[in-house]
Amino acid sequence: MPIRTLTLPFDPIEDGQLLSEALSILESGGLIGIPTETVYGLAADAGNSRAVAKIFSAKERPRFNPLICHVESLEAACGIGVFDDTAIQLAEAFWPGPLTLVVPKRESASVCDLATAGLDTIAVRIPAAPATRWLCERLGRPLAAPSANRSGRISSTSAKDVDEELGSSVSLILDAGPTPVGLESTIISLVGGKPVQLRPGGLSRSLIEEVLCGPLAGKMPNDPEKPAAPGMLASHYAPAAPIRLGARDARTGEAVLGFGSLDGFISPDGQEILNLSPLGDLTEAAANLFGYLRRLDSGSPSTIAVTPIPETGLGEAINDRLRRAAAPRNR
Numbered sequence: 001m002p003i004r005t006l007t008l009p010f011d012p013i014e015d016g017q018l019l020s021e022a023l024s025i026l027e028s029g030g031l032i033g034i035p036t037e038t039v040y041g042l043a044a045d046a047g048n049s050r051a052v053a054k055i056f057s058a059k060e061r062p063r064f065n066p067l068i069c070h071v072e073s074l075e076a077a078c079g080i081g082v083f084d085d086t087a088i089q090l091a092e093a094f095w096p097g098p099l100t101l102v103v104p105k106r107e108s109a110s111v112c113d114l115a116t117a118g119l120d121t122i123a124v125r126i127p128a129a130p131a132t133r134w135l136c137e138r139l140g141r142p143l144a145a146p147s148a149n150r151s152g153r154i155s156s157t158s159a160k161d162v163d164e165e166l167g168s169s170v171s172l173i174l175d176a177g178p179t180p181v182g183l184e185s186t187i188i189s190l191v192g193g194k195p196v197q198l199r200p201g202g203l204s205r206s207l208i209e210e211v212l213c214g215p216l217a218g219k220m221p222n223d224p225e226k227p228a229a230p231g232m233l234a235s236h237y238a239p240a241a242p243i244r245l246g247a248r249d250a251r252t253g254e255a256v257l258g259f260g261s262l263d264g265f266i267s268p269d270g271q272e273i274l275n276l277s278p279l280g281d282l283t284e285a286a287a288n289l290f291g292y293l294r295r296l297d298s299g300s301p302s303t304i305a306v307t308p309i310p311e312t313g314l315g316e317a318i319n320d321r322l323r324r325a326a327a328p329r330n331r
């Protein structure tokens with residue numbers, strides 16, 4: 001069991017030994033599980049191609065799918081990517097936080113080509129978890145980290161999830177408790193002039209539009225043959241059980257994932273019913289989404305029926321994840 005618990009709130013002195021252990025694993029090309037505010041990450045030194053290769057094999061992730069580079073400061077971000085005025089404006093408004101910016105990659109960036117899948121762009125973010133920022137700073141290079149789940153599966157929102165998904169591939173999992181946001185970062189591309197949202201996520205479109213003083217171009221182009229973010233394949237975030245969206249009732253054998261009032265919802269055969277947010281709060285629902293999907297899935301229901309969730313605010317990202325979880329699978 002590689003899980004080790006961090007002191008909360010973050011105290012680098014109290015946790016000195018644990019953090020030095022984590023740092024020396026990264027320096028010697030190993031993998032660790034890291035906390036972020038969105039989901040847990042599977043991290044390696046982004047400058048070490050052998051270490052980054054281990055991420056792809058541990059996750060069974062296709063190598064055409066680039067990784068996000070995590071840094072501790074805007075200065076470090078500007079060292080690996082070219083930030084125009086809009087990129088700086090968004091970074092200053094939302095970092096540290098659940099936003100990833102795709103910008104042109106600097107040739108001098110201390111990031112191996114495997115991490116960016118050979119692209120001339122790079123995805124960068126500053127995560128809110130202080131222990132992870134501390135590690136980036138001490139390493140002196142970005143941490144390449146995808147979500148800590150096997151490719152196509154539900155993302156990890158606790159250290160225990162990381163252990164279940166990838167425990168045998170990591171030397172250490174830093175446990176900072178459940179992730180507060182619960183959905184991956186929103187990804188905005190700034191490479192084509194106008195900002196474009198490539199992936200809805202833990203920062204809602206409306207907050208970004210407020211800072212941009214205008215609408216955010218392009219909804220996620222949903223062409224699975226040619227995904228805008230190479231990792232946005234149709235089937236993703238998938239539990240073992242099939243998913244039925246827009247459910248208005250519970251059928252025999254079905255577990256239920258609900259939202260808001262579930263008056264009248266009764267499972268005919270006593271399957272589990274979980275409510276993402278009885279009061280209809282989308283922030284609470286986002287934080288609960290992946291954990292509840294995992295929990296319902298562990299009961300091996302015939303199907304997980306999901307009641308309708310509004311498309312506003314974080315609902316855009318929640319529904320995106322649920323549609324992908326419900327999509328036909330190639331495995």
Ligand code: TXA
Pocket residue numbers: 036038039040041042065066067068100102116119121122123127145146147148183184185186187198228229230231232
């Ligand atoms: O919240 C998050 O974003 C988490 C935490 C750990 O930071 N990370 C995460 O990583 O969700 P991952 O690998 O599961 O998703 C990253 C997405 C993929 O869809 C990938 O294709 C896209 O980012 N991406 C990475 N680099 C890109 C680039 N240069 N251009 C377009 N998309 C990129």
Ligand code: MG
Pocket residue numbers: 146147155
């Ligand atoms: Mg992922």
